[in-house]
Amino acid sequence: MTTNASRVLAHPSRDEIRVEGVLHALADPIRLRIVLQLAAAADEQACSHFDLPVSKSTTTHHFRVLRENGVITQFYRGTAKLSCVRTEDLDALFPGLLDSVLRGADLQARRLGGADASSVALSGTAAGRVEQP
């Protein structure tokens, strides 16, 4: 089986998403980094594709915070757990919020770290590719 019914993840419905929750979820450097990379990658990515400076359990924790606050969707495919940003829901509820946060984080990364960036910026392949024409 590709998607097992016993492994369904709980997500808040669109109506249950709160702006405080979204802001809280995005207020952590590691989570912001995750969302930045997720948004840059267009399609879904597995948790294991992220090179984060924390342990595996902590990574799980951060992904759960993002999911429970309505920032990302997650589903299983095989042993992997794929994630993507809930762009449509967030844009409908809080127009422009996600974009300005991502853009602000990107501007800050450029401003602070230059090329390789620092705390919030991406480390891997898709580094810093947000709204860059």
Added chain:
Amino acid sequence: MTTNASRVLAHPSRDEIRVEGVLHALADPIRLRIVLQLAAAADEQACSHFDLPVSKSTTTHHFRVLRENGVITQFYRGTAKLSCVRTEDLDALFPGLLDSVLRGADLQARRLGGADASSVALSGTAAGRVEQP
């Protein structure tokens, strides 16, 4: 004297403001409410003009968090301490972020509470007047 040198408050410079810090400051319902009211009021307001469901010391705490994260400026005038949003700095650093957060909070308040709103919405005079043409 109107402004006493012994009562100067420390503010982060524009360069020291971090997007994570701003998001964290705005992620609390009470602080979001403060900023919403402050933004609606155009000019500065004293802390005592806010009718918050917490004690005086807690109010002091929340205003300090907002100031230390670069969201508001504060200065003394007589016994009062006036605050206003650092709109210019925030817009320069993170274009559109403040506006979309305030607008999102306002939309949420309408959506959830109807007229009088609930957790985040304003209680007093300037209730819900954000970007409403």
Added chain:
DNA sequence: TCCATTGTACGAGAGTCGTCGTAGTTTTAT
């Protein structure tokens, strides 16, 4: 001068958060 107003400092308590390691589950591949 004395007092009312406004806000601060400090300490404390309850709760949440970010982090970890270890042990376990689910799936896929051999």
Added chain:
DNA sequence: ATAAAACTACGACGACTCTCGTACAATGGA
């Protein structure tokens, strides 16, 4: 059947957050 890969659950720890009350400081007016 066995092993490897990917992720989770649980308990723990320290740090931070939100809250409060009490005691204190600065200002402005009677």
